[in-house]
Amino acid sequence: MSNGTSDMQSVQERVRPLLEESRVEELAVLLTELDLHPSDVADLVESIDDVTAQAALVRALPSELASEALAEMEDGDDRAELLGALEPAKGAELLHELPDDDAADLIGELEPAEAAAILAELPLEDAADLRGLLEYDEETAGGLMTTELVAVRAEMSAREAIDEVRRQGREVEDFYSIFVVDESYTLRGSVPLGELILAEPATPVAELVQELPVALTTDVDQEEVGRLLSRYNLVSLPVVGPRGELLGRITFDDVIDVIEAEQTEDILRLAGVSEAEEVRGDWQESVRSRLPWLFVNLVTAALAASVVFLFGDTLEEIWYLAAIMPIVAALGGNSGTQALAVTIRRIALSDGPLEQKSDAVMKELIVGLVNGIALGALAAVVAFAATEWRGLDPQLPLVVLFALWGNIVVAGFAGAFVPTVLDRSGIDPAVASSVFVTTLTDLVGFMLLLGLASALLL
């Protein structure tokens, strides 16, 4: 144990030569001996470039370890290719070892023909369960849930309930909470396993049951699932059907993955990268995901540039305005991005129906007014010095002051207003906000600077 780092270095030294020479059988023996965690085995499998060698290693590993490593690999094409490279019977053997939500995630990544071949090798009941789970959108509560859980009846005594947990628990991994249902399998609440053990054996479960603050329907979006689990500190969330009947549960570890994925998505979207781009994907994928946004940006930048053309006469007269333009644009863009980032996180973190809603737009307007006068005044002082030194138009400092100030105020307003409006319209506020806000600040900045210049300096 310790914190693992030094151990891992020696593991790496022993593993690397076997890995480099693709001696997969020996590698499998070594990994099993080392008793590595499936997540670490998953990293090793991923570090092999050739899918045939990956498949050979997976075949050589004990199937419990192999299946868990497969579940811990990063979602996506590489994993699907590996599973597709295994014989369907071997694939089915590995999936059979996994909780049904993990198995469904894996099956869902395959080509339809490959998926069908593996499902055909599974016991009928398992295959039917998986087909059921595959019906749900993978980004909803239904897509995240496992149907494997432990539930007891409210009428049981604590002793009977513990016996029932013993019976059901052999089939279920990592149950932390026991769900309590009535005779029609309607969810009544949960009882922590610890409470069940602490209770007097004759106590009815109905007396121990704790009402759950939330039960999800299958169509709840995964982002909302993350919010609720985090809000209520629950180790697992129940999923119920239309009549309140218990269908499954979602555990904290799947929710952590969702929170991380959603936040990667937010950062990438803010930066104009399509959320389909995998962080470790290849360059072709990156080009496909980013080029469309850059084309949009080329068009919006050309729009801002067209303002400059409108003021051709002014620029022809006073060329050094071209040096001030990027300063006004940069400060507007950055102020807008600041307001945007804070507003987007504020929207993402606002979770409760009883939460206080303060006015983001008004606050950002005030911040823009204050930051704008501070920066505008400083820039105007520099412009004044330059004016004195080089004998430029004495009105220049005024133009600089008002162009910067105005642009920073507009930037703050837009940075708060755009995502708020997108969110109220049900659109992810991170998408396109950034392109829109920076185009606006470029446009407004150039218009203010060149417009004021043509009015005051010509």
Added chain:
Amino acid sequence: MSNGTSDMQSVQERVRPLLEESRVEELAVLLTELDLHPSDVADLVESIDDVTAQAALVRALPSELASEALAEMEDGDDRAELLGALEPAKGAELLHELPDDDAADLIGELEPAEAAAILAELPLEDAADLRGLLEYDEETAGGLMTTELVAVRAEMSAREAIDEVRRQGREVEDFYSIFVVDESYTLRGSVPLGELILAEPATPVAELVQELPVALTTDVDQEEVGRLLSRYNLVSLPVVGPRGELLGRITFDDVIDVIEAEQTEDILRLAGVSEAEEVRGDWQESVRSRLPWLFVNLVTAALAASVVFLFGDTLEEIWYLAAIMPIVAALGGNSGTQALAVTIRRIALSDGPLEQKSDAVMKELIVGLVNGIALGALAAVVAFAATEWRGLDPQLPLVVLFALWGNIVVAGFAGAFVPTVLDRSGIDPAVASSVFVTTLTDLVGFMLLLGLASALLL
């Protein structure tokens, strides 16, 4: 239950009038009757502007609910002000109800004199425990851990262990895993409570113990704590002292809060907002947190502008270059931001020591070459049309092509290189990356455009 939204609306309707008229006693009775979750009560308390009314509501609530609501409030000044507004004896009563990590977080937010007054009201032993926890940096494993846990000895039988769990469990909230220690309290592993119940009563715990993939020392950074819990899907992580002795545990719910806070920090840092800014803070705080970055940006933008001054002669001759400058700058800036966001997430999500390290810089260079030629060519075609139409210099399309292409390649390189170097130097790659990359792309873009123009067009 259901998904809670409609219930919450009716709660809101009953609560609002009491809230608006600050009828806190009636409100307390209503909230207790409604059996609201502490997180919902926390939101209600936060929605009251006046700290005296907040304190009155907290005093009127049953102390268990009041203490949990306090723990669920957002960290920071408002919560500290509320706790400071209560009598020290009341504060101590509430803290006494909480797990020691939550109590320590609350105490840590207070002014030293307020903290001392509350600690003086607590039982000596509790106060000593809290003082011990307060020694740790709050962003480390020591700062996150609770010392309240359930541990059994490896020599015990399953039956004895369950009795021990019964004994210890009354004092401890939400224990999901039972830690296993030897006679010197050295951590040996853990056993899920479920396994203990499933086992034959006479089985020695030593046979059931599962080795833990990781044990943290108190100084491990909270970001690393989040990574490890998420990597190994553990519901709680043990924290050990220098000799491997068990000191405490960190549970998944605290880690989810950390993951969310770290990601807010990443997004804000990327956007040039100090991580000290609270997403729901007031405008004064926002000005303090953002203005320094904007000053830095004013200086860097002035640096880029100085390049424009170098080419004053060229601009005086060909004023319409001023319209092309912002296009080159915008596309360079956006390409750089894309590369930056992907690289920063890739660094944040890379967790395993055995993980494959592919070359981010080389990939971004290729992406830049491809995106750059595509966008450069398109812009050159437009420039060619403009050249024909307005009789501009026939070399203009070439200048546009190479300026855009070159700048986008540099942007991709810098977007991957800067955060990688910062990360290797132990600096958070999100800090300052953005300002550095966009300044560089402004500089390089203007230099390429104006330099090529003065060479080819004059």
